Each structure stands twice: as C-alpha cells, then as structure tokens.
Amino acid sequence: MDRIRIVGGSKLNGTIPISGAKNAALPLMIAGLLTDETLILDNVPRLADVAQLQRILGNHGVDIMSAGKRPGDHEYQGQTLHISAANIIDTTAPYELVSKMRASFWVIAPLLARMHEAKVSLPGGCAIGTRPVDLLIMALEKLGAELTIDGGYVIAKAPGGLKGAEIDFAKVTVSGTHVALMAATLAKGTTVITNAACEPEIVDVADCLNKMGARITGAGTTTITVEGVAKLHGTRHTVLPDRIETGTYAMAVAMTGGDVQLSGARPELLQAALDVLVEAGATVTPNNDGIRVARNGAGIKPVNVSTAPFPGFPTDLQAQLMALMTTAKGSSNITETIFENRFMHVQELARFGARIHLDGETATIDGTAKLRGAPVMATDLRASVSLVIAGLVAEGETMVNRIYHLDRGFERLEEKLSACGATIERISG
Known part of the structure; x- marks a missing residue:
C-alpha cells in the first residue's frame, strides 16, 4: 500500500x-x-472517486470516453469526459x-426521473457520522x-413518471438538494425546494442542467x-475549481x-x-490568475471558528485549520456543527506533539512552538490532508499511511507540493 514520506521545514x-x-x-x-445525448465535461479531476463513479455508471450501460491530452495541455489540466x-441497460x-x-x-434520482424505476443499494457506513439517506428518500x-x-x-418506482411538488428539507443537505434537483428536472409540473443547500457545487450542477434544457431558478439561494x-439534451460544461483544494493549499502556505x-482558484x-487565514x-x-497566499516572518495567530453550511466556514477545511492552529501563538477553538465524529484526525495530530482537547463538538488547540515528525494514519478523505500539512512543518520525517483516502480527493498532491519546494514523495508498495 502506498505511503507518503515528508521531511518538514521547507517553505512553499x-x-x-x-x-x-x-x-x-x-x-x-x-x-x-x-439524457440520451452526450454530456461533455471539461476540467474533471483525476481522482479515485471519479474512476469509481465511471465504473458505477458503466454498470448502467453508460459509455464514458476520456479524451487524451492535446497539444499545449498542462499536466494538471483536468480530463475531458464524454x-x-x-441506452440505460440496468437500473440496479x-x-x-x-x-x-x-x-x-x-x-x-436520474434513473427514477428518466426510466421511472431504480434499485440502488443503501450506501455503506462512513467514518464521519451516520449521514443518513432519509432526506433523499x-x-x-x-x-x-x-x-x-x-x-x-432502496427499490423505487414511479410508473407514470415523477410529478412536481414542494420539498422542504428539515435541515440543509447538499446530497438531498442534488437528488431533488436532478429528479425534478424531468418531473411533470413545478417543484419548489426550500431550505436548499447554497453550495457553489449546487450552482454548478444547476448551470449545467440548464444548459441541457432544464428550467431551474434560484440555485445558490435557499x-x-x-x-x-x-x-x-447534451451539452458541454466546465467543472468549477475545487474550493476545498484551494483552501487546503492556502492553509499549507500559511503553515x-x-x-x-x-x-x-x-x-x-x-x-x-x-477571512480566517487573514x-x-x-x-x-x-488576482487575475487566482489567489496569492503568503506568510513571511509573522507568527500564526489563534482563531475561533465554527463550521457552517456555505457561505460559512466549510466542514471540509476544519481538519486543515486545526493543523494550522497547532503552531499558533495561543489557544484556538474549532466547533464542528455539520458532522458528528469528525475529529478522528485529533489523535493523529497528537502524534506530532499537538496539544488538542476535545469537549463535545468543540476542539481547543493550545499552540506549541514546534511539531515533531511521526508515523501517522489517514482516517478519511479531507482530514487526512491535515496530517500532510502538519508534516510539512514538523521536525524530521513524517510517514503518512493509508493514503488511498487522499487519492480520493486530492489530485497529485505530492507533485503539486514538491514543485513548490516541499520535501515530499510517494513510496509505493
């Protein structure tokens, strides 16, 4: 199994x-x-989750062609998927x-909307809380x-097709909003989704669906x-840039x-x-090309943050911020309000010498002058990268194990960091 080896101490x-x-x-x-026509997606990241979804869609009879590199392509430009x-040959x-x-x-959602039937396995357990599908159902x-x-x-049938309705979510749900949005596009009549998630990714999906002929208004609002x-019908759409990857590298530079x-970006x-980084x-x-992040000489100041749905501080950056706060001058508090059980990285950060105290959904981080490299284990997709951030400043060598979690969400992580001066390498086997 692959591992990532880091020797800390280099600025980015x-x-x-x-x-x-x-x-x-x-x-x-x-x-x-x-749709039975071709959807072309540009800027699709090369990730384990994308490859897995290609296999899942292939099981339904979907043909997916990944366009090869073109002259002048940069190595990090995303792939284009057709x-x-x-012909959907299997609705299971x-x-x-x-x-x-x-x-x-x-x-x-799309199987039910287009084929009027679907048989889909309930998802397996997840490391970060229960995340039930009751709101989707x-x-x-x-x-x-x-x-x-x-x-x-879950065996779903809609013999006469889906019909527009009022859907009021008891709590904000990104997955529920995606499912409702996709299903409603082909439903007869009007659907109104209230307490909808406002995340930029919802807006991106709605924009693409509108290009395909859907009639969606209000995406990005509740x-x-x-x-x-x-x-x-088919269309061509470019996937928006990853805000979690952006925030992760911004925290690494701050660290x-x-x-x-x-x-x-x-x-x-x-x-x-x-705003929290500032x-x-x-x-x-x-700037015109994205965002420039720098920290030269000034120490890291403590902050108090609660995660919240967009436009608040993202839960997917909570672990990265915690890594940053381990070397701040003073005490910080981070409260996780989105997912229960999303502090599994705390025990691993402690192996670097971080001082973190948990009280329910709040973590108190007492900054320490230095971290020391250690063997650590990736626990879930987003939290795992907090160990990489800590390893970049820790004295000596850090070995991050079980990095398949990282490959699910971060494209060529070690290549991007090493190009900016980090001592980081993937060790295969």
Whole structure:
C-alpha cells in the first residue's frame, strides 16, 4: 500500500494549479444519466472517486470516453469526459459498487426521473457520522415515487413518471438538494425546494442542467424552483475549481510560510476560509490568475471558528485549520456543527506533539512552538490532508499511511507540493 514520506521545514514558494471540484464533478457525471445525448465535461479531476463513479455508471450501460491530452495541455489540466447514456441497460446499482462511495447513491434520482424505476443499494457506513439517506428518500417520495427498502436496497418506482411538488428539507443537505434537483428536472409540473443547500457545487450542477434544457431558478439561494421538462439534451460544461483544494493549499502556505500562487482558484467560493487565514496572519491577495497566499516572518495567530453550511466556514477545511492552529501563538477553538465524529484526525495530530482537547463538538488547540515528525494514519478523505500539512512543518520525517483516502480527493498532491519546494514523495508498495 502506498505511503507518503515528508521531511518538514521547507517553505512553499511557486505556483499550484487548482483542479476541478470533486464535489461538482461527481453529481455532474451522474446528471449524464438524465439524457440520451452526450454530456461533455471539461476540467474533471483525476481522482479515485471519479474512476469509481465511471465504473458505477458503466454498470448502467453508460459509455464514458476520456479524451487524451492535446497539444499545449498542462499536466494538471483536468480530463475531458464524454458521457453517453443513450441506452440505460440496468437500473440496479449493486452494493459492491455503491458501498465504496456514498455519492453513487445519487444515481437513484436520474434513473427514477428518466426510466421511472431504480434499485440502488443503501450506501455503506462512513467514518464521519451516520449521514443518513432519509432526506433523499423523503424528497423522492414527495415527487411521487413509491419507495420500499428490501435486503439493503432502496427499490423505487414511479410508473407514470415523477410529478412536481414542494420539498422542504428539515435541515440543509447538499446530497438531498442534488437528488431533488436532478429528479425534478424531468418531473411533470413545478417543484419548489426550500431550505436548499447554497453550495457553489449546487450552482454548478444547476448551470449545467440548464444548459441541457432544464428550467431551474434560484440555485445558490435557499429556495430553488424547477419547471419540469419532457427531455434534456447534451451539452458541454466546465467543472468549477475545487474550493476545498484551494483552501487546503492556502492553509499549507500559511503553515509553512512562503509565497504561492493558487492558479485558477476563485476567491468568492471560499471567502469565509480566506477571512480566517487573514485573521491568522496570512496575506491573501486575489488576482487575475487566482489567489496569492503568503506568510513571511509573522507568527500564526489563534482563531475561533465554527463550521457552517456555505457561505460559512466549510466542514471540509476544519481538519486543515486545526493543523494550522497547532503552531499558533495561543489557544484556538474549532466547533464542528455539520458532522458528528469528525475529529478522528485529533489523535493523529497528537502524534506530532499537538496539544488538542476535545469537549463535545468543540476542539481547543493550545499552540506549541514546534511539531515533531511521526508515523501517522489517514482516517478519511479531507482530514487526512491535515496530517500532510502538519508534516510539512514538523521536525524530521513524517510517514503518512493509508493514503488511498487522499487519492480520493486530492489530485497529485505530492507533485503539486514538491514543485513548490516541499520535501515530499510517494513510496509505493
């Protein structure tokens, strides 16, 4: 199994290209099931989760062609996928495929909308809390679907097709909003989704669906209205840049010191996180090519942060901020309000010598002058990269094990960091 070896102490200087957003690419690929014409997606990141979803869609009869490199392509430019669901030959998504990636459960929405039936395995357990699918099921039932759960599968039928409805989510849910949005595009009549998630990835998916002929208004606000249409067509769409990857590298620069241009990043996608970085002592400068982040000489100042749905501070950057605060001058508090059990990285950060105290959903981090390298283990997709950030400043050698978690969400992490002066390498086997 691959590992990442880091020797800490180097500042980061240079340019890091930001990849396409995983959290937009996955639902965009799934949206390809809504039409019998070809959907072309540009700037799709090369990630384990993307490859896994290609296998899942292939099981339904979807042909996916990955366009090869073109003259002048940069090595980090995302891939172009041609997704053709002309003939859906199977409306079942089996456990062995769905259990590997929770987002694959979302195929239930386009299958039900277009084929009027679906049989999708309930997703497997997840390291960060329960993340139930009850809100997704509620949304589909509101649209007229008949759902039963049998042998670990959700069996959904809509013999006459889905019908527009009012869907009011009891709590903000990104996955629920994606599912409701996709299902409603082909439903008869008007659907109004209230307490909808406002994340930029929702907006990106809605933009693509509108290009395909959907009639969606209000994406990016808490109320989304969808006028159902009889058919969607193909289109070409570019995946927006990954705000979590942007924030991760910005925190790494703040941690190590140095000066890095995050090429292709869009500041409005993560303003709350950038504001926290400035508060912590980093210099953040938006420019025509993205965002420049620097920290030269100034120490890291402690901050108090609570995670919140967009436009608040993202839960997916909570672990990275915690790594940054381990060397701040003073005490910081980070409160996790989105997912329970999302502090598994705390024990691993403690192996570096970090001083972190947990009290319910709040972590108190007492900054320490230095961290020391250690063997650590990646625990989940986003938290794992906090160990890399800590390793970049820790004295001596850090070995990060179980890095398949990192490969799910970060494209060529070690290559991007080493190009800016980090001593980091992947060790295979």
